[in-house]
Amino acid sequence: GESVGLHLPTLSVQEGDNSIINCAYSNSASDYFIWYKQESGKGPQFIIDIRSNMDKRQGQRVTVLLNKTVKHLSLQIAATQPGDSAVYFCAEGYGGATNKLIFGTGTLLAVQP
Amino acid sequence: DTEVTQTPKHLVMGMTNKKSLKCEQHMGHRAMYWYKQKAKKPPELMFVYSYEKLSINESVPSRFSPECPNSSLLNLHLHALQPEDSALYLCASSQGDRGQGTQYFGPGTRLLVL
Numbered sequence: 001g002e003s004v005g006l007h008l009p010t011l012s013v014q015e016g017d018n019s020i021i022n023c024a025y026s027n028s029a030s031d032y033f034i035w036y037k038q039e040s041g042k043g044p045q046f047i048i049d050i051r052s053n054m055d056k057r058q059g060q061r062v063t064v065l066l067n068k069t070v071k072h073l074s075l076q077i078a079a080t081q082p083g084d085s086a087v088y089f090c091a092e093g094y095g096g097a098t099n100k101l102i103f104g105t106g107t108l109l110a111v112q113p
Numbered sequence: 114d115t116e117v118t119q120t121p122k123h124l125v126m127g128m129t130n131k132k133s134l135k136c137e138q139h140m141g142h143r144a145m146y147w148y149k150q151k152a153k154k155p156p157e158l159m160f161v162y163s164y165e166k167l168s169i170n171e172s173v174p175s176r177f178s179p180e181c182p183n184s185s186l187l188n189l190h191l192h193a194l195q196p197e198d199s200a201l202y203l204c205a206s207s208q209g210d211r212g213q214g215t216q217y218f219g220p221g222t223r224l225l226v227l
Binding site: 007008034036041042043044045046049089099100101103104105106 | 169216
C-alpha cells in the first residue's frame with residue numbers, strides 16, 4: 001500500500017509482481033522526462049527517459065508511460081526483484097536554454113520476498 | 114562508460130574549516146552540476162557549469178564556491194559552513210547544457226558539519 005505525509009510515499013510489492021510507480025509533473029512545457037533509481041547511500045542512477053513526442057517507451061523490464069493530457073508519468077517494473085528496492089524519482093526537463101531538471105518527491109519501493 | 118566519480122565519500126568538518134569536494138567525469142560531457150540532497154528528499158540543484166562557465170547559481174550562499182578547472186573536473190569549495198549544510202552532495206554531468214541531456218550522477222559526498 002501507499003503512505004504519504006511526513007514520510008516518503010512507499011509502495012510495497014511481492015517479489016515477482018509488477019510494480020507501478022506514479023508521478024505527477026508540474027510544467028506543461030516540460031518536454032523531457034527521466035526516471036532515476038536511488039539505492040541507500042548511492043547517487044541517483046538513470047533508468048529510462050522519454051521525450052514528450054512519445055507516450056510509451058520500453059527498456060529491460062521497465063516501461064515508462066507519459067500522459068500529457070493529465071501531466072502524469074508512470075514507471076512500470078515487470079517481475080519486481082529484491083534488487084529493485086530503492087527510492088525512485090521522476091524528473092522533468094524543459095528543452096529550453098538550460099538543462100534544468102525538476103525532481104519529484106520520490107517513491108520508496110519495498111520488495112517483499 | 115557513464116561514470117562520474119566523487120571524492121571524498123565522507124567528510125566531517127567544523128564550522129571554521131575550509132574543505133573541497135571533487136568531481137570528475139571522462140565522458141566528454143560539457144555540462145556539470147552540483148546538487149544538495151537531504152535525507153528522504155529529492156536532489157536540489159545548486160550550480161550548473163556549461164563549457165566550463167558558471168551558467169546557473171540557484172541563489173546558493175557564498176560559503177559554497179564552485180570551480181571548474183577544466184571540462185572534466187568540478188570542485189565545490191566549502192568555507193564556514195553551518196550544521197544545516199550537512200547533506201549528501203551530488204555531482205552530475207550531461208552531454209550538453211541545452212535541454213533533454215540525460216544527467217548522470219556520481220555516488221555523492223556525505224558531508225557532516227559539526
